[in-house]
């Protein structure tokens with residue numbers, strides 16, 4: 251179903267494996283997996299679990315089952331970066347002995363024995379039912395980063411438990427790896443008789459904790475000051491700044507660059523200046539030393555949707571005399587380890603996917619971290635030597651934080667998982683074994699939604715349409731929209747739009763670059779702007795120079811092409827589509843908007859009659875504004891009705907990626923929805 255893509259062809263010389271705490275546990279781990287069907291392995295972040303354990307089990311030939319050792323990660327970038335790392339440690343090419351399989355990128359072959367994958371992909375492979383992939387195609391299943399309790403890891407825990415109970419596939423071994431000491435839920439889930447628990451002590455140095463004396467009104471400003479202050483006052487060592495999301499990372503990156511530019515200019519103008527002057531103080535920090543070392547700050551962002559080549563920069567060694575400032579989301583909390591970090595600046599915030607408690611609408615929300623996360627983040631400063639953590643909140647706030655972040659399955663929309671479980675042949679979802687059971691209403695809501703789009707029938711069985719939608723590596727709603735596109739004869743356009751939405755930031759979102767993307771802006775909305783950018787870049791023979799001159803991210807566009815091709819392959823092979831039709835050029839794009847409404851009707855919003863800058867979503871009655879990056883944001887009077895891609899709720903609520911629809915289309919295209927709600 252997926253093509254094999256090999257982005258890293260050059261063979262690599264083996265790199266030396268660092269001296270890691272896990273190495274002295276090799277025999278214990280191997281013996282435990284030989285003797286027990288389930289092993290729970292707890293070890294601090296950076297102790298070597300992810301990179302070393304699969305290798306031990308492979309080298310010692312632990313399982314006599316055919317198939318690969320499948321290691322799951324909640325995040326795709328962790329799966330890709332670790333597969334690369336392990337391949338280079340073993341001196342082989344990724345896609346050979348060591349490979350990875352994440353959505354839209356399958357870098358494995360018949361030689362692959364150590365297979366890193368996202369947890370979502372192992373669920374999907376298992377649902378597809380082949381004997382050579384999924385849980386059935388694995389000799390050992392390693393569920394890594396289990397402490398994160400991502401929804402797919404929770405589903406996999408249930409699936410492997412069922413597999414073990416039924417001894418199908420026979421001889422399967424399961425390893426659950428976790429970075430925190432709270433292993434009890436996993437041990438209890440499988441039963442303490444079944445499980446062997448191994449704990450690998452870490453080598454953690456002391457980390458001194460600092461809090462701000464008073465609450466910080468602007469967390470970005472506080473982070474900026476903290477970076478500068480630290481840079482001028484502390485001995486060498488790299489800095490890791492934890493920020494909630496990509497926007498904040500981009501903003502802080504820009505603020506730091508502006509400061510750098512300003513200082514460089516000052517230096518040019520005043521080459522002979524020897525001592526600090528009044529103007530060199532910024533929020534009480536004497537910038538004079540920075541003024542001299544301005545070129546020595548290396549700013550390196552890292553977040554999931556950053557293009558892969560830029561992600562790799564974060565791992566490069568810091569040249570002598572420089573200080574690396576890593577700006578990261580909670581991806582750097584446990585799933586990736588960057589060496590050389592001595593200082594951590596923690597905003598105390600993270601983005602969480604969750605359902606609105608009243609309305610059930612899905613959203614990404616910035617929330618305070620848990621105490622467990624705060625401790626993990628702090629720990630990153632003390633891996634190699636004693637370190638320091640600067641928490642940008644007051645000390646009493648720490649006591650108010652939740653001890654643990656609640657499992658994802660308790661927070662998010664269940665529709666996609668409900669459909670996956672149905673496709674996996676689980677007839678009664680309420681009886682499926684889960685470590686934490688989502689509230690009954692969440693399951694009912696998912697079933698209701700799937701009924702609404704016709705994927706489930708009234709007997710709670712997957713319909714033909716539901717089976718069809720579950721074959722598509724997309725959220726059920728987008729698979730539904732793609733299915734609708736056949737009625738509107740605009741499948742080519744919807745494919746491109748979904749591919750662009752799935753690619754990582756194909757249009758640069760920073761304000762500096764956004765000025766260049768004007769050429770692609772379509773006045774009717776962001777979905778059409780994405781389509782327009784994709785088409786024009788294609789028309790210019792996919793040229794890199796065209797992309798860079800027009801504020802487009804070339805690597806992401808190439809990825810969109812790959813994604814589009816793979817979706818198209820599924821359309822042909824699984825859906826049996828013989829023809830992909832197009833509605834013609836931009837003059838017919840109203841058809842595309844009609845199709846988007848018909849497909850994404852549950853994500854539609856109406857402008858507020860009183861406050862005309864504000865919208866209210868139809869389904870949940872949530873109030874939200876257009877995101878400033880939307881082309882519709884620039885209109886004097888925003889359109890009366892829109893469909894949107896994402897509802898972001900932070901301090902304010904925003905609709906992101908938004909397109910205008912005609913209010914008259916609502917009762918015409920979706921009579922049941924808009925006349926009854």
Ligand code: CDP
Pocket residue numbers: 268270293294295296297298299300301302331332335565584587588589
């Ligand atoms: O899984 P765990 O957190 O226990 O550790 P790991 O991911 O296996 O990492 C072990 C070591 O490999 C760390 O010290 C990292 O510095 C190094 N590593 C790396 O340099 N580059 C990667 N892409 C992954 C790991």
Ligand code: MG
Pocket residue numbers: 296299300301394395584585
């Ligand atoms: Mg790990």
